[in-house]
Amino acid sequence: MTLHCAVLDDYQTVALSLADWSAVAGDVEVRSHARHLATEDEVAQAVGDCEILVAMRERTPFTASLFARLPRLRLLITSGMRNASIDLEAAARHGVTVCGTASSSEPPAELTWALILGLARHVVEENVALRGNGPWQSTVGADLHGRRLALLGLGKIGVKVARVGQAFGMDVMAWSENLTDERAADHGVVRAASLDELLEAGDFVSVHLQLGDRTRGLIGERELRRMRTTAYLVNTSRAAIVDQSALVRALHEGWIAGAGSDVFAAEPLPADDPLRDAPNFLGLPHLGYVTRRNYEGYFTQAVEDIAAYLAGSPVRRLT
Structure with a gap:
């Protein structure tokens, strides 16, 4: 049969x-x-x-x-x-x-850097302007060298992201509930004492945690407001770790400089999802492992x- x-x-x-x-x-x-x-x-x-x-x-x-x-x-x-x-x-x-x-674990780590670099150097905006005969050089990029990369999670993907950040000359710090000083030190990373410390210190905050009871909604309005107004948030892990409504408000009201995400609460992303029109947002259709x-x-x-x-x-x- x-x-x-x-x-x-x-x-x-x-x-x-x-x-x-x-x-x-x-x-x-x-x-x-x-x-x-x-x-x-x-x-x-x-x-x-x-x-x-x-x-x-x-x-x-x-x-x-x-x-x-x-x-x-x-x-x-x-x-x-x-x-x-x-x-x-x-x-x-x-x-x-x-x-x-x-x-x-290599592809999602690589895509994380596509989002970070795309945000930092306004790649999409400048490409659209060039292809549409728009203004020549309309943005000023954010530096990576000498800035701080803040990682939520230092597992297989987080470690790979950290290595690239170090190659760019960034200071790398990380936090998770289970992260030890020894593991952080093994990878040349400073362990943040708390989530608040990580968010307050990071110029680029990147999420690499598994979704679970402890991480669902971990980044909400309170946490986004603790970030620097010049900082960027990148999420290639799971959408539910970041409160999506709070993220939309953060982008519209300028709590942070911008955000990139490869993951969404509903996929494919509905046509009327407010993230589609959020300023300074770089979204991809869950390509991390593709x-x-x-x-x-x-x-x-x-x-x-x-x-x-x-x-x-x-x-x-x-x-």
Whole structure:
């Protein structure tokens, strides 16, 4: 019997070309969905015939109610080895095996610097002016050398961001609830004594924390007002760490110089979201992990996960 597999949220329609699916071609019929399925009704209608689903990061929440509406589903694969949008207990109750893939930390670290540099040197504004025959040199850039890079989180991505900041000649400091003086010192970083100290000292504040009960809404109005009016905030982690309404106010009222974000509370970003029109805001459509090498790894390992499951020995299981 041929099984049916759907790749969800394949926005660029590259899932079937960036991996060799021939290893499972005799057993599995694979299709991809480029359009985001925004509701459980849409998901159930579009892929209710599938025994296997491949999800991209946390774009599609797999809740208990959705699992109940996908009775044929037996294998769910997510890119990465962590996905807060999958109810693993519900998956187990419905007999669904959940597996993951490797995920590189280099691409989001690199994109963090695209946002920092884009904000500091007004790249988008100057490019639009040049292409539209607008004013020649209308902005004055912010320096990196000699300024302070303030990192919320010093994990795998934070460490990589810190190294680049040091190469630019920046002073780097970091804070998280679990960060120790020893780990900070190992990476040539000063540990801030508190979140307030970090925010007050940073010229560029970059978020690299996991989303959880302790970090949800961590940066709200109070915290944004503690930042310098000349400082920039960058978030390539999770939108819910920063209060989005407070961020919009901060940009409109000039509490900070600007902000860059690759993550949003609702994705794709609704057309009427106020961040789209916020001044001094540089937004990207969640591209942090979207690189050819990362995608090749995701989909190649998705094929491996399917083959292993069909052989009766699932690999890279999420529990």
